[in-house]
Amino acid sequence: MTFGISHRRAAGVALTLAAGLLLTACASAEPAPSGATDEPGEFVRGEALRLGVLGDPLSWDPSQAHVGHLLQPYQAVYDTLIMREPDGALSPMLATEWSYNEDLTELTLELRDDVTFSDGEAFDAEAVKANVENFKAGNGRQAAQLADVEAVEVVDADTVVLELSQPNPALEYYLSQAAGLMGSPAAIGTEGIATLPVGSGPYVMDSTSSVPGSQYVFTANENYWNPELVKFNRVEMKVLTDVTARVNALVSGQIDATLVDARTAGQVEAAGKTLSANQVDWTGLLLLDRDGKLAPALADVRVRQAINYALDREAMLEQVQLGAGTVTNQVFGPESGAYVDELDETYSYDPEKARELLDDAGYGDGFELTIPTFPGLESIVPLLTQQFADVGITLIAESVPPQNIQADIAGGKFPAAYFFLFQGEPWVAINQMISTEATYNAFDSTSPELQKLIDEVRITGATSDDAAKKINEYVTEEAWFAPLYRLDQMYFYDPNTITSVPQTQMAVPSIYNYSPVQK
């Protein structure tokens, strides 16, 4: 831009003019977007939002939807019953209000009555019932979200009641995620919806321009019930699995926003892109074999604590993540109610103490510990190996094909594993790695004390923070894990074209969080 500060007004006029021209051009091509006018200060819809995405949705059937960065594509075409704001607060979407009965087994939802799906079907209580049933029958990746929903009762056209077999403190959250995505009752359950989504979302898929595995193109839904959420005429999602490709595409201006990693962030930053980071995952060791089935040493809490003391978390954060993250000793995130500040001082780097603990436990001569390794751990494994060696433990990293990694960890093939795990709501986290049903509690470790706390969280629901904190304290002190740090998600966007607000607990923003730059 050649204009100095004093010319700002002139520039502003020029830009307004340009924007006006742009709008007229749009208007002549298609029906004028409702509410869009030439008036200055009014929101002007962006032409296109071009995102670099990491992977494909498996299927556009909402019952197969996923969470985290894989929720974003579904959000473009489907609305959720409840909206999750960027800070995690829940607010009305297709459901205008919702409330539990006294024993937390019935959730009553009041629905909007002005929503239609892109195929013309109306959204109503029957549609919700059909979707919930489809979700439960679909056996999708997040089927567990509605595992506790036993039945759906249609009260009237815009009232529906979800009946639960037992209280589920995360249900409202789930209804803002995969389980809340509403597809057209005429399309769900058919084979076609796997490749062509039919929802009520702010955008409609342009299937002729979309190639699964390569790119998805969406156009604005002109009949959308909430025009404010339709901020672009067109949304393109380019599937770029390789981080270098994402970096190149973003740096060269082919896309407006994408997720990169700490090692490439400098390159992107130098190209003038804006970082919009948040923390979603923690990374570290899961010391799974707490009963010592495969590695007897791990049965001793002192050994697990020794491992925690042996790790120089600051050094590793600095070396592997170039400092982009926060070291931690706990597996719950700061946004969750279970977070306890003081716990992060439990295990400081102290190899001397680690050796002492190992001595006390009778492993002064060390032992062998095998963990699976897979692409992505190239930098961290040598660092871990060295630090383990420094206290006398021989770490053996066994290569496992990526498609087996999850099964091998969950199936109890390894006594410990280095992994990246999502830091969600307490109940989600508990069911991911702490309860006996949890995938990453491979050896079903538990204790009566812990089980009591878990049951308490389930029943007390939204007010369960105290119990969740106790669980956190329990697993930290028992050294069930050896967390290293929470990773910064290096999400960058091009400040010249869009703005983007990070979404809590999601590596990429919700589709609603992007806005065109207003000129």
Next chain:
Amino acid sequence: MTEPTPAGQSGVVVRSSVFGRIVRNPLGLTAIVALVLIGAAAAFAQVLAPFDQNFSDITNTLAAPGGEYILGTDSGGRDVLSRLLYGGQLTLASALLCASVAILIGLPTGLIAGYYGGWFDSTASWFANMILSLPGIMVLLSVRAALGPSVWLAMIVFGILLSPGYFRLTRTVVQSVRNELYVDAARVSGLSDLRIIARHIMSVVRAPIIIQTSIVAGVAIAIQSGLDFLGLGDPAQATWGIMLSDGFRNVYLNPLLLVWPTLAIMTTIASLVLLGNAIRDALEDGQKIKAKRRPAGEKKPSRSAALPTVEAGTEQHLLKVSNLAVGYPQADGSIKKVVDDVSFHIDRGEVLSIVGESGSGKSQTAFSILGLLPDTARIVGGSIQFDGAYTVAPGDETVSSERLSALRGRRISYIPQEPMSNLDPAFTIGSQLVRPMTVVLGISKAEAKARALELLAKVGIPNPQRTFDAYPHEVSGGMAQRVLIAGAISCEPDLVIADEPTTALDVTVQAEVLDLLRTMQRQLGVGVIIVTHNFGVVADLADRVVVMQSGRVVEEGDVLEILRHPKHPYTQTLLASMLEDKTPMTKLTVDAAGGIA
């Protein structure tokens, strides 16, 4: 060499060992030195490497080169130099494994298929074709998905994928030598098949296999690094490919990490290729010709300089060759002469015969006249003049193709020895006759065709039109030679050079072709040079004879005079062998010839 070198053979290059020749080839030597260094560095990694390959300086990742870490550290804080050395072990060993697997499968099957043929041959060939049409990377991807990321496994599978290369190579070589005389002899003398294969056939197959292996090892290293790049390698063990992919991940932070493994891979592959080339060159010809370097300051003879005029009083000769010497530069800088101090002339309408066995330089002399010597040949002395003008002036190093292209076809023409190989199999006989006429005589195609048919009839072809339309493979050898004679006289030359025009033909056909030559010569009144080893031909056609031995003229004179009173013992031997109705197959030395006389 166990036999003493016979004395008196000066100027002949001593046959050196293949290894010696490879080492004397600068590229070959470089390749060997590089490979030995790389191999030794990898083999002694345990001794040479300053650190263990997995020792990690946890606070010093991606360090720049210098200080304690000569080449810096990688993203895991490990010493790059040490990993390069250890990585070499695994990379080279697994590439060797790949080649070994390919050899173990391809060599025996190729030997059996080539030696015995039959059902085994067809089955094995089918399998080879199947494996060849598999897209290699896809197979490796599937295997990796099924069986895990082991480098060894991938290389074994890749070895299987490469085995058809060895199979085909071995099979072809074995087939080509299976019926050679010495193999027959071995078979007759009662050697078992196994002994024959082990003793005779393996020695032939060995060299191509070594060359193929140098290529295969390079391919294996490249594929391995490609798999590692795709993230399909085993990160637990250092290979150059694993290091390369670490470099890719950190290309924005430390691009040097990319440089070291790339250099290692490129040097190794390039050395392997160069070694393969050097072995091939060393085997192909022990006398790899090196372009002669002009001493500094010496100027290239100017092309535009006016040609000197020929010696007065010799203009009337159709062709005059004076003191001609032709040689081939050797790898050691010397020049091996194949024609030395040869002089003769021929006049219009005369038939001159150059006689000698193979190696006597007679064909080289003929090709000097035609300007068809191989590129590597040098005129090292003498001159050639045609119709009063030099084609090779004294001091010329090569035959000027400029001067000769005006003469070839138009005034000097050529009848080759082997009729079938001297016709382009891809074109009809007619088009091969017509084209030179349209070019040289500038006549239209139709005119040329009429003329060609006329010529074919003239050389005694019973159905000219059919032969005109035929492809070379559809006519007999005698017929093809008639076609070539027709071609040679098609543009009414003044001089025809016939190089052993009947040697390759049946005895009955020989007589017919000689008849034809005689008739044509008489009718057209052209000068003819007949190059032959056969005094029968000489007696039949020639007016005068030049006898050549070992590149020199030993006797020259009128045909009757020489047939009746051969003076030189070599001429006598040649004559004697003709009378005994056999062709001397081996090169006679002066001593041997003298002994017979």
Next chain:
Amino acid sequence: MVSFTLRRLGAGVVLLIAISILTYSILFFSSANIARNLLGDQATEEQIVLKEQQLGLDQPFLSRFADWFMSALSGDFGRSWFTSEPVAVAIANRLPITLTLVAVAILLTAIISTLIGMLAAVKRGWMDRAVQIGAVIGYAAPGFVIAVLFVTIFAVQLRLVPPVSTISPGATAAAWFTSLLLPVIALAINAVASSAQQLRSAIIKQLERDYVRTLRSRGIAEREILFRHVLRSAAPAGLTILSLQFIGMLGGAVIVEQIFALPGIGSLAVTATASGDIPVVMGVVLFTVIIVIVVNLLVDLVNGWLNPKVRVS
């Protein structure tokens, strides 16, 4: 010629079946965790068992293969387990890109390596040496290193072309051109390096044949001998060299497509094999083998046509 073609096609079908069985059995043993990977880490054991039933993963090998084989015979290659896209559609969407990439690259290779090989064979001297050295370097440089170098220099630094493919359904010719330019060159460099060298040898071999000398003696110009006779005689050898390069390029495309984010068969193969998406892998392998069979057949037919002995009889 017709019976030859039919025989070759018959052998091709046998080959296809053999490769299907081979690939399917390799994949069968790697598909143990598909259901879990599809369902993610929230899935319960019951869910996984159910999913395995839905996909037929609980069936024994023979019945699974038979099912797949019978549907494949009827033209139904199933749907991807991971994207739900019909395999036939997935391949049809991506094949044009890979074929264009490889076809243009092989064409470029054919032209350039023939030119270089010819110059080296005819001129010898420094030209020959330059070609030999260039061939060694071009051959020794791993293709993906060249590709990455290209992206970094020409796409990211100089911004001459986009670093990531812009090919999508209905993309303009310009988009195809800019997206394929660098991948094609990257693919062709290795191929040119090795085939120029081989073509040089093939041409030298032809130049040394007797009939070339006879043609020279007949007064035919060197240029005509080269273009009309020598190149034609070297063509069968050249075509065979190029057909092998073509097969090699299908492999090279896997890596190049990955680097340039080209939505072709290669990148499909990588993601499908990495995730264990058997229907897609089977489809990709089958189509690749079909392409290879067709190319080999074409080369044989052209070689037959070039050879009067085969053509005339």
